[in-house]
Amino acid sequence: MKPYEKIIVALDVDTEKKALALVKKLKNKAGVFKIGKELFTSAGPGIVKKVQKLGGKVFLDLKFHDIPNTVYKAVASASKLGVYMMTIHTSGGSEMMKAAVKAAEENSTKNKRPIILGVTILTSLDDNALDEIGYKQGAEKMVLHLAKMAKKAGVTGIVSSPKELKKLRKALGPGMVLVTPGIRPVWSAAGDQKRITTPADAVKNGASFMVIGRPITGAKDPAKAAQMISDEIK
């Protein structure tokens, strides 16, 4: 895998036009393009096909979290769109995760099966925020617990902050796809992200892919920013 293929660009924009302009600029500078709630809700599922038509692999990040039957159907629909990876929340429970895995298997061919990624604890939450929700164990323990549950349910990828990567890689083995947002090169601003590291540290600690939004999409020259990140992880 080439360094740039580890970069997932978060297309966190509100129009198809802005998203496709970014894909054109970043086509050979990133491996995957992430379509999240904002873009999907404003542009509709057609945006997935349009990004694919430009040659981009799509990560559909809608973070499904619902009863198993509803998640089964949502994952079935996403699988039919031919996305490369997609997210569900591990806190939806084992039955929900099993339903998601089954839906992907039953609605795609083996070589086009989406990687189901279980989101553990969001990178915007620190231990104080978790305590308030009622998760008293702290982020690190919760992430490990949820990730192990996900693996048992058949989920093959995990989303976590880069702070938990080392422990996750050790606990889950080399086969698990580890995707990490909360990436901040030294030259970028943290914004609302709390549990962050640099691209070089994330890769060193076992990340398979890094989700990067504002440090690339908010840069004056997004292609140059992506190139600087590739150079950093070489």
Ligand SMILES: O=C(O)c1cc(=O)[nH]c(=O)n1[C@@H]1O[C@H](COP(=O)(O)O)[C@@H](O)[C@H]1O
């Ligand atoms: O699932 C995600 O991609 C995700 C999980 C998480 O815990 N934290 C997180 O920031 N993300 C996403 O990663 C992207 C990060 O964007 P930036 O903070 O702009 O780099 C956003 O699209 C978030 O929705």
